Amino acid sequence: MLAKIVLRNATFGFDKIYTYLVPNELSAAVQPGLRIMVPFGAGNRLRECFVLETTVATEEAGSSYALKELDAICDPVPVLKPDQLRLAQQMKIRYVATWGEIMRSMLPPGLMSTADKGEGMRPRRERTVRLVDPEAATELLEGEELRFIQQIRVLELLLEYGEVTVAECRTLCQISDSPLNTLVKKGIVVYGWRESEAEDISAKAVTELAPHNIENMPLTDDQDTVMNALLSAFDAPDGDARRLREFLLHGVTGSGKTEVYLRLARKVLAAGRGVIILVPEISLTPQMVARITQRFGDEVAVQHSMLTARQRFDQWLRILRGEVRLVVGARSAVFSPVDNLGLIVIDEEQESAYISERRPCYDARTVGRLRCVNSDALLLLGSATPSVESYYRTETGRSRLLQLSSRPGGAHLPRVEIADMRKEERLGTSGLISMSLYKLLAETLEQGRQSVVLLNRRGYSAAVVCHDCGAGINCPACSVNMRWHAAGRRLMCHYCGRIASLPSHCPNCGSPYIQAVGCGTQQAVSAIAELLPTARILRMDQDAVRDEGRGGHAELLRRFAAGEADILVGTQMIARGHDFPDVAAVGVLMADLTLNQPDYRAHEEAFRLFTQAAGRAGRSTAGEAGIGRVIIQAFDADNLTLQAALHHDYSAFYTNELAFRRQAGYPPFKVLASVRINGHIERAVAERTQFLCEKAIKLREQHCPDSEIIFSRATRSGIWQLSRRYRWQFMLTGDDLAGITAILQNLALLPLRKDEKGITQSFEVDPA
Ligand code: ADP
Ligand code: ZN
Numbered sequence: 106m107l108a109k110i111v112l113r114n115a116t117f118g119f120d121k122i123y124t125y126l127v128p129n130e131l132s133a134a135v136q137p138g139l140r141i142m143v144p145f146g147a148g149n150r151l152r153e154c155f156v157l158e159t160t161v162a163t164e165e166a167g168s169s170y171a172l173k174e175l176d177a178i179c180d181p182v183p184v185l186k187p188d189q190l191r192l193a194q195q196m197k198i199r200y201v202a203t204w205g206e207i208m209r210s211m212l213p214p215g216l217m218s219t220a221d222k223g224e225g226m227r228p229r230r231e232r233t234v235r236l237v238d239p240e241a242a243t244e245l246l247e248g249e250e251l252r253f254i255q256q257i258r259v260l261e262l263l264l265e266y267g268e269v270t271v272a273e274c275r276t277l278c279q280i281s282d283s284p285l286n287t288l289v290k291k292g293i294v295v296y297g298w299r300e301s302e303a304e305d306i307s308a309k310a311v312t313e314l315a316p317h318n319i320e321n322m323p324l325t326d327d328q329d330t331v332m333n334a335l336l337s338a339f340d341a342p343d344g345d346a347r348r349l350r351e352f353l354l355h356g357v358t359g360s361g362k363t364e365v366y367l368r369l370a371r372k373v374l375a376a377g378r379g380v381i382i383l384v385p386e387i388s389l390t391p392q393m394v395a396r397i398t399q400r401f402g403d404e405v406a407v408q409h410s411m412l413t414a415r416q417r418f419d420q421w422l423r424i425l426r427g428e429v430r431l432v433v434g435a436r437s438a439v440f441s442p443v444d445n446l447g448l449i450v451i452d453e454e455q456e457s458a459y460i461s462e463r464r465p466c467y468d469a470r471t472v473g474r475l476r477c478v479n480s481d482a483l484l485l486l487g488s489a490t491p492s493v494e495s496y497y498r499t500e501t502g503r504s505r506l507l508q509l510s511s512r513p514g515g516a517h518l519p520r521v522e523i524a525d526m527r528k529e530e531r532l533g534t535s536g537l538i539s540m541s542l543y544k545l546l547a548e549t550l551e552q553g554r555q556s557v558v559l560l561n562r563r564g565y566s567a568a569v570v571c572h573d574c575g576a577g578i579n580c581p582a583c584s585v586n587m588r589w590h591a592a593g594r595r596l597m598c599h600y601c602g603r604i605a606s607l608p609s610h611c612p613n614c615g616s617p618y619i620q621a622v623g624c625g626t627q628q629a630v631s632a633i634a635e636l637l638p639t640a641r642i643l644r645m646d647q648d649a650v651r652d653e654g655r656g657g658h659a660e661l662l663r664r665f666a667a668g669e670a671d672i673l674v675g676t677q678m679i680a681r682g683h684d685f686p687d688v689a690a691v692g693v694l695m696a697d698l699t700l701n702q703p704d705y706r707a708h709e710e711a712f713r714l715f716t717q718a719a720g721r722a723g724r725s726t727a728g729e730a731g732i733g734r735v736i737i738q739a740f741d742a743d744n745l746t747l748q749a750a751l752h753h754d755y756s757a758f759y760t761n762e763l764a765f766r767r768q769a770g771y772p773p774f775k776v777l778a779s780v781r782i783n784g785h786i787e788r789a790v791a792e793r794t795q796f797l798c799e800k801a802i803k804l805r806e807q808h809c810p811d812s813e814i815i816f817s818r819a820t821r822s823g824i825w826q827l828s829r830r831y832r833w834q835f836m837l838t839g840d841d842l843a844g845i846t847a848i849l850q851n852l853a854l855l856p857l858r859k860d861e862k863g864i865t866q867s868f869e870v871d872p873a
C-alpha cells in the first residue's frame with residue numbers, strides 16, 4: 106500500500122504531496138486523516154505529517170523501489186475526517202498557505218497524542234508561560250526563523266491560548282523544560298504564576314448570566330415565519346427547492362434571533378445531524394454560552410478562550426469521537442469534526458473576528474459555506490447590521506433574506522440623538538463630554554439607573570477632523586481617511602502609503618480649526634468623575650480586562666450587571682451582545698474616530714458600532730417611560746452613516762455604502778488582495794516588495810491575461826515600523842478571484858534569497 110502525505114511543517118518550496126510505502130504490518134491502521142512520522146530528505150530526519158490518501162501499490166506507480174517507508178503512526182485514529190480533508194483541499198486552492206498550516210488550523214494546537222496523558226495533580230499556584238509580544242512571535246513563525254520544532258510548537262500553542270501552565274505546555278507540546286528555557290533566554294516568552302482557581306470566576310459569572318429558559322414559550326409570529334422557511338429548506342427533498350441552502354437572518358438586537366438558532370438546532374439534532382454555532386469571540390458573549398449550556402447541557406461542546414488548553418482539547422476529543430454533535434465556539438470551531446453536519450449558524454456574521462489574521466487567512470463565513478455545500482447543510486448567518494457582502498448576496502439570489510422586525514417583549518427601540526460637537530458646549534477639563542450628554546448622565550444617575558459610555562479608541566495614530574465642518578482628510582487616491590502620525594508630524598494613507606503634511610486650512614470649508622483627535626477611556630473616566638463626583642464608574646478596555654486576569658471580561662460585566670457601578674465606560678468591547686436590563690442611557694464619545702478609520706469598511710463598522718451601542722439602552726420592557734436614550738457625539742454630525750444610525754435605518758446605510766463600494770471599486774464588487782512584506786532591514790524589505798510586485802505583473806500575463814487587475818505601487822505600509830521591523834506592501838484589485846489567488850500562490854513559491862533571511866511575507870484576499 107502507498108500513502109500520499111503532506112508535511113506538518115514545510116516551507117512553500119517543500120509543500121508538496123509525497124508518496125510513501127506503507128509497511129504491511131501498518132496497512133490496516135493507515136487511513137486518510139491519520140498523523141504519521143516519515144523519514145524525510147537526505148538525512149532522513151523524522152518529520153510529522155498527515156495522510157491525504159491511500160492507494161494500492163500498482164505496477165505503474167511502481168518506481169516504488171525508490172520510495173521510502175513510513176516510520177510510525179502518531180495516533181490510534183485519524184485526527185481529520187474525510188470531509189475535513191476535502192475542505193483542506195478546497196482551502197489549499199483558495200488561500201495562500203501550506204498544507205500544514207491548513208491542517209493545523211483545523212486541529213487543537215495541543216494535539217500531540219490522543220493517547221492517555223494522565224490527569225496529573227493541580228497545585229494551588231501554577232507556573233505559567235506566555236509570549237512577551239504575540240506580534241513578534243507571529244513574525245518569527247512566519248519568517249521561519251525558528252529551526253526547532255519544539256520551539257515552534259510552543260509559540261503556536263501560546264499564540265492560540267495566551268497564557269498556559271508550564272505543565273500544560275510540556276504535555277501538549279511533548280517537550281522538556283529546555284526549549285522553554287531557551288525561548289525565555291531569547292526574550293520571546295516569560296514565566297509567570299497563576300492561581301489554579303482563577304478560571305472558576307468566569308464559570309461562576311457564566312452561571313449568573315444565564316437568563317431564564319424560554320424554550321417552552323411560543324414563538325412570535327415573525328419568528329414562526331422564519332422558522333418555517335428554515336425548516337422547509339432543511340426538510341426539502343432533492344430538487345430545486347433544495348438548492349438555496351444559505352440564509353441571512355436580519356433582526357435588531359433583541360428581536361429573537363438567538364431563540365431561532367436554538368430551536369432550529371434542536372430540530373436538526375433531532376434529525377440526527379450535527380450543528381455548529383459560531384459566535385465572534387466567546388469571552389465577549391458569555392450570555393450566549395450560558396444560554397446554550399443551560400438548554401443543551403451535556404449535548405454541547407464549548408470551544409472558547411476561557412477554557413484552558415487542556416479543557417479545549419478534551420472538548421475536541423468528545424466531538425471527534427462523536428460523543429457530542431452540537432458545538433458552540435469562536436472562529437476555529439467552524440472546523441470542528443462534527444459528523445453528518447446539518448447546520449452552521451454564524452451569529453453576528455459581520456464581525457471581523459471571523460477572519461483569521463494568521464495563515465491561512467480564512468474567513469469563517471467562506472469556510473462555513475464550503476462545509477455546508479459539501480455536507481448539504483444549512484448555512485444561517487445572523488446579524489442586526491449585516492455585512493455589506495452578505496446582504497448583497499441576498500440581492501443577487503445567492504442567499505435568502507429572512508427578517509425579524511420587532512422585539513418579542515415589546516421593548517422599544519431607544520431614542521437616538523446626535524450631539525453636534527461643533528455647536529455643543531464642551532465640559533470637563535478634557536472637553537470630552539457635551540452638555541447634552543452630561544444632562545442625560547446626571548438624570549439617569551438621579552433615577553438610580555445605569556449608563557454606558559463608549560469611546561472607540563483604536564490604532565496607533567489619530568484621525569484628523571475639521572472642528573467647523575466635521576470633514577476628515579481624504580487620500581486623493583483611495584477615498585479613505587488619512588491618519589495623523591504624531592511622531593513623523595505628517596498625514597499618511599494606510600492603504601497606499603501616500604504621505605502629506607497637515608494642511609493649514611480645511612480642504613472642505615477653509616476653516617483653520619483642523620486638529621488630530623485621539624484620547625482614551627481613562628480621560629473619559631476622569632472627565633465624567635469630575636462632572637459627576639458621586640457616580641460609581643467602572644472602566645472596561647483591554648487594560649482593565651487584563652488587570653482582572655483570566656475571565657476578566659466576564660467578571661467586569663458581572664459587576665456591572667450586579668449594579669456595582671452606575672456608569673460603564675469602555676471601548677467597543679462593551680457594545681456587544683450582553684443584556685443589562687437596567688441601562689437607560691448610552692453615550693458615544695468622538696464618533697468621528699470610528700468614522701475615520703483608515704479602512705474602506707470604516708463606515709460599515711461605525712454604523713454597526715453605533716447601532717449596537719444604542720441597543721444597550723432600554724432593553725427592559727418598562728413601557729414608554731423605559732425607552733432608552735442614546736447620545737452620539739460627533740463633529741461630522743451630518744454624516745450620512747450617522748444619520749442612518751440615528752434613525753435605526755439599515756437600508757439607508759446599505760444603499761449608501763453599496764454605492765460607495767461600487768464607485769470606488771471595493772468588495773463586494775471587486776476582489777482586493779494585499780501582499781505585505783516585513784523584515785529588519787528596510788532596503789531588503791523594499792527590494793523584495795518591488796521584486797514581487799514586478800513578478801505579479803508578469804504572472805498576470807501567464808495566468809489570466811484576459812482579466813483586468815490593477816496593481817498598486819510597492820510602498821511602505823501605514824504602520825511602517827513595528828517591533829523593530831519594517832513593513833512594505835502592494836495591492837491588487839480585480840474581478841477574477843481565481844486569477845488573483847493563482848498569482849499570489851505563485852508569488853509565495855518564490856524562494857527568499859540568502860541575504861533576505863528573516864523577511865516575512867503575507868498574502869491576503871478580501872473578502873477573505
Ligand atoms: P437576539 O438574538 O436577536 O438579540 P434573543 O433571542 O436573545 O434575540 O431574544 C431577545 C429577548 O427576547 C431575550 O430575552 C429572549 O429571552 C426573549 N425572547 C426571544 N424569543 C421569545 C419568545 N418567542 N417569547 C418570549 N420571549 C422571547
Ligand atoms: Zn472644514
Ligand code: ZN
Pocket residue numbers: 580581582583584598599600601602603
Ligand atoms: Zn491612499
